[in-house]
Amino acid sequence: MSTVSNKVAAARTVFDLHHGDCVAGMRSLPEDSVDLVVTSPPYNLGIAYSRHCDDQPRAEYLAWSETWAREVQRVLKSDGSFFLNVGASPANPMLPHELALLFSKIFALQNTIHWIKSITIETKSGGEISAGHFKPINSPRFLTDCHEFVFHFTKNADVKLDRLAVGVAYADKSNIARWGHTGGRDRRCRGNTWFIPYETIRDRQSQRPHPATFPVALATRCIRLHGQRDGLVMLDPFLGIGHAALAARACGVGRFIGFEIDQEYLNEARARLEIIPPGTARCGSAKPADEIELLPLFSKENRVVAKSKIR
Numbered sequence: 001m002s003t004v005s006n007k008v009a010a011a012r013t014v015f016d017l018h019h020g021d022c023v024a025g026m027r028s029l030p031e032d033s034v035d036l037v038v039t040s041p042p043y044n045l046g047i048a049y050s051r052h053c054d055d056q057p058r059a060e061y062l063a064w065s066e067t068w069a070r071e072v073q074r075v076l077k078s079d080g081s082f083f084l085n086v087g088a089s090p091a092n093p094m095l096p097h098e099l100a101l102l103f104s105k106i107f108a109l110q111n112t113i114h115w116i117k118s119i120t121i122e123t124k125s126g127g128e129i130s131a132g133h134f135k136p137i138n139s140p141r142f143l144t145d146c147h148e149f150v151f152h153f154t155k156n157a158d159v160k161l162d163r164l165a166v167g168v169a170y171a172d173k174s175n176i177a178r179w180g181h182t183g184g185r186d187r188r189c190r191g192n193t194w195f196i197p198y199e200t201i202r203d204r205q206s207q208r209p210h211p212a213t214f215p216v217a218l219a220t221r222c223i224r225l226h227g228q229r230d231g232l233v234m235l236d237p238f239l240g241i242g243h244a245a246l247a248a249r250a251c252g253v254g255r256f257i258g259f260e261i262d263q264e265y266l267n268e269a270r271a272r273l274e275i276i277p278p279g280t281a282r283c284g285s286a287k288p289a290d291e292i293e294l295l296p297l298f299s300k301e302n303r304v305v306a307k308s309k310i311r
């Protein structure tokens with residue numbers, strides 16, 4: 001573990017980013033010191049990370065997962081939130097559920113959120129609107145996987161959330177007056193299906209050089225749902241190229257702590273935050289993903305389709 005921490009204030013957020021193993025790193029943090037953890041660990045699905053071996057025997061992977069989760073539990077405040085993003089694969093369909101079961105020995109599962117990466121909606125007139133990105137699974141047995149989980153763990157399932165900070169407008173405005181709890185506000189709970197497409201990129205090497213990121217918007221939504229307030233301390237033990245850190249800065253989180261075992265990914269995260277130490281290279285060794293992009297919902301093109309079909 002590097003002994004050099006990089007405490008750099010960018011806008012209102014102080015970034016404390018470390019090169020090294022997150023278990024050792026979290027052990028150096030005081031207990032009850034973190035408000036919010038947003039993270040996505042390696043899923044053990046054989047992804048080609050440059051430093052981490054993503055193909056461990058199942059029992060070892062689960063034992064290691066429990067070790068790092070117990071550190072998260074130790075550093076998390078009693079009113080803190082731990083958002084765990086995890087996905088599955090046809091070869092490993094139970095992984096998210098196994099992790100959720102394992103972690104529910106340590107935390108309470110307060111919410112289960114479905115991160116929808118791509119979706120097709122049938123319109124009333126029989127048309128279809130598709131949006132997002134997906135990696136096609138070419139198989140007569142398995143459906144293409146268009147979603148991942150975000151498990152929201154807390155210590156006692158009693159953490160109050162800022163639901164309306166990530167809320168949506170009522171489709172039927174008459175509900176605003178009809179339902180007392182709205183307080184006259186055109187805002188309702190969004191629910192637990194979050195459609196968040198990846199940003200469209202043209203060149204992975206230069207634009208998103210990491211094989212397994214979540215969108216910055218996913219982390220932003222977790223922060224806002226937990227409730228942004230002054231002095232919030234946020235942690236991502238598996239920083240990757242820093243998308244949780246970018247979200248922290250966008251939301252004005254007070255202090256962000258990150259650990260990443262791969263120096264190149266850490267350099268990339270620092271570059272994205274514009275806190276790269278001079279002379280350090282950005283990384284460019286990620287395996288390209290084979291994703292298909294659909295038209296964004298309600299893009300200009302889709303509006304034209306929707307208009308011509310909905311009478």
Ligand SMILES: C[S@@+](CC[C@H](N)C(=O)[O-])C[C@H]1O[C@@H](n2cnc3c(N)ncnc32)[C@H](O)[C@@H]1O
Pocket residue numbers: 020021022023039040041042043049051052210212213214215237238239240241242243244259260261262265
């Ligand atoms: C799924 S990726 C996280 C990507 C990140 N959410 C993003 O959007 O950039 C998991 C990351 O954990 C890192 N990693 C694996 N083992 C680690 C460990 N023991 N300590 C710290 N980081 C580790 C990997 O190098 C990889 O970059």
